[in-house]
Amino acid sequence: MLVFAGLHFYTLYSLNTSFALALKDSVLSNLILGLLCWLISNNLSYYRPKGNKYIYVVIWCLILSALYVAIIRYVIISSFKVGFLDEKILNFSLPIRYAFCFLLIGCMTAISILFYNQQEKQELEQRKNEAEKLTKEAELSSLREKLQPHFLFNSLNSISALTLSKPTEARKMTQQLSDFLRGTLRQDDALTSLKSELAHLELYLEIEKVRFGNRLNTIIKTDEESLRKFIPPMLLQPVVENAIKFGLYDTLEAVNINIQTKFKQPNLEISISNPFDAQTAHPNKGTGFGLNSIKRRLALLFSRNDLLKTSITENQFITTILIPQTS
């Protein structure tokens, strides 16, 4: 504004206006200009036109410029004592002032719109990122904590039955159920060793074996190398639960669940198989909620969709999980 005022003063003065008038005019009119710029920029910080409504902004600029010229014309020329020659110069300058003011306000508007839009975009981006992170965390935790109510209530029922006939076993089962539940309450996705994950799975299997008696057998094949590898906590139990349910509810005989772990660079490979009846089981039934949520969880954790696969051989349903080992 100071630069503009200086130029303004110099122009007027060089056109032979009086020193006092040139000074007053330049200071006053540039003050008004500055005020208008501030006004429009401030307005734009609260409201920016959407879509093709930019024409209103242009109209506003035109109106403000007209207002500016009117002020100059009536305030300066009328109320200040100006000579005939000065008045002529001033009158002559009005269209130039109008154009100049319009350009300046126009520039200011454009800059403001760009600036505020950019700022808004940044804020939006930030909010979006935060929202995404929160959703992901919420989803992960809801996927983790899916405990089957059937399992819980039936286990309690078994304990209730044991209290009378075999109190020691009832106590043992209560202990196992508590330890298992404590494990499921873990709040994070920090990787755990396969060894501790299998220990947790063992608790679950012990309880299921008490529930189903000799109908349920499990065989776990593992090796030292894979036991040292890492896995997201509470990942295996739902898969095994799915296999047990599938196996036990789809056949009448005793059921063998095979769990095998191997390390195949760069993945830890875990396969779980259960028998099923090809006659009655429909392929659509193959991936129930249990497996879908595991798939989703692996996708969220490792950004890959190919980590859980299912296959069918004769009368076995096999679920294979790959856990990428980063280090």
Place this chain on the structure above:
Amino acid sequence: MIKILIIDDEPLARNIIVQYLLAYADMEIVAECGNGFEGLKAINEHQPQLIFLDIQMPKITGFEMLELLDEMPAIIFTTAYDEFALKAFEANAIDYLLKPFDQERFNKAVDKFLANNQSQTDHQKIKIERVAQQTNTQNERIVVKSGNKIKIISIYDITHLASDDDYVNIYTSDGVFMKNQTLTFFEQNLNKKLFVRVHRSYMVKIDQITKLEPYEKEGYLIILKTGEKIPVSKTGYPKLKAVLGI
């Protein structure tokens, strides 16, 4: 002596009922069964007056087992968690016991049975059957008796259904099966995205339709993939048009 049958796939769950029944002197447990098939056999063999029945069991559910019975004994359901079923059978069975339950709650259920024992009517039978079939629809399968065998039909294997007096013939890739049920029931309960009723006596699986031919005046015939021809009635035609999007 009142003859009692316990059907549950968990031994300890059967065990607790045996323990609680010790409180009653005049009751005899005729058998304990681990699944619906054993249950059916034991029911035919012993004709029990009261059955303690679990719902989630191998192969067929407790509901599906009931569907296959000609005569309905008194039922007390025992289940761990089954919101849907709970709502459905609340009014129909003698009682339902939510696991785990204590002796007191158990006695209440048995006493209810003892009070009702003399006044068993067909009324209960009809209601339980209907409930059984309602819950069944969520399983995408239909359980039928075929001779002495029990057949579980996946609804995806069905080509069409045709009513025949009190029965509905279910046509599948494995053959034709009879079910004591009305076609209107299937119309209400089968997935409407998969099946459409095109005639008073016929329902077809939509993806089995290959051709639609004019038939007599104003009438139409559906040609199925199997080559079977199904008539379309005047009221059936608009429904068919809607699902086929023509």
